[in-house]
Amino acid sequence: MNHDEATRLMAVEKYLLNEMPPELRDEFEEHFFDCPECSADLRATEAFLAAAKDEMKEVRVAKPSPAPSRKSPFEFLWRPAFALPAFALLLIVIAYQNLVIYPHFANEIAQLRTPQLLPSLSLAGGNSRGGETPSITVRPSQPFALSFDIPTQGRFSSYTCLLYSPSGSIAFQIQVSAQQAKDTISISIPAGHRETGTYTLKVQGDADGSAAGPASDLAHYRFAVKEQD
Numbered sequence: 101m102n103h104d105e106a107t108r109l110m111a112v113e114k115y116l117l118n119e120m121p122p123e124l125r126d127e128f129e130e131h132f133f134d135c136p137e138c139s140a141d142l143r144a145t146e147a148f149l150a151a152a153k154d155e156m157k158e159v160r161v162a163k164p165s166p167a168p169s170r171k172s173p174f175e176f177l178w179r180p181a182f183a184l185p186a187f188a189l190l191l192i193v194i195a196y197q198n199l200v201i202y203p204h205f206a207n208e209i210a211q212l213r214t215p216q217l218l219p220s221l222s223l224a225g226g227n228s229r230g231g232e233t234p235s236i237t238v239r240p241s242q243p244f245a246l247s248f249d250i251p252t253q254g255r256f257s258s259y260t261c262l263l264y265s266p267s268g269s270i271a272f273q274i275q276v277s278a279q280q281a282k283d284t285i286s287i288s289i290p291a292g293h294r295e296t297g298t299y300t301l302k303v304q305g306d307a308d309g310s311a312a313g314p315a316s317d318l319a320h321y322r323f324a325v326k327e328q329d
């Protein structure tokens with residue numbers, strides 16, 4: 101079986117729903133071991149079916165389906181509590197894809213097409229040695245931009261910016277080329293799982309591969325993130 105055939109036969113769904121004749125099962129098994137697309141599809145669909153199984157714990161079926169002719173890791177589908185007709189399960193999979201997955205993507209694409217104000221915090225103009233710690237107030241769901249300058253030195257081929265969260269763990273690490281470092285750097289800080297409090301941004305110069313040495317700290321910036329209710 102090749103990939104086109106597998107797609108045309110809806111092999112993944114039929115395999116998981118035990119609707120495949122044994123010869124085809126063998127052929128498909130041979131195929132998906134070597135096909136990253138089909139095996140990814142199998143894993144995703146299997147995970148969905150496992151979730152659907154939980155949803156269906158309440159469903160009561162009067163008459164259990166006959167036992168499958170062959171043991172399968174997806175046997176749970178055939179236990180009385182889950183023995184919905186396979187076709188209904190398939191419909192649920194399709195409905196899930198249409199109602200949940202696609203509108204979700206459509207929504208994200210629409211958001212990407214709509215211009216949005218990005219709050220930004222500028223650290224340009226020096227380290228905060230003395231003076232107030234600059235701060236930004238954003239909604240928890242809102243990304244923001246952080247801009248700063250890198251004090252460049254000719255001996256560095258690139259720079260690493262490390263952002264430490266208030267709890268001291270590294271929130272992210274980003275590498276900037278010497279060319280990019282000539283201008284003010286602007287980094288977008290994503291929303292979600294973002295701690296509030298005082299962050300530290302550390303800029304290091306990366307020693308050239310030929311003269312490998314310890315990274316040199318070039319700048320420390322501190323800033324505070326507050327969240328709007």
Ligand SMILES: [Zn+2]
Nearest residue numbers: 103106135138
């Ligand atoms: Zn395939």
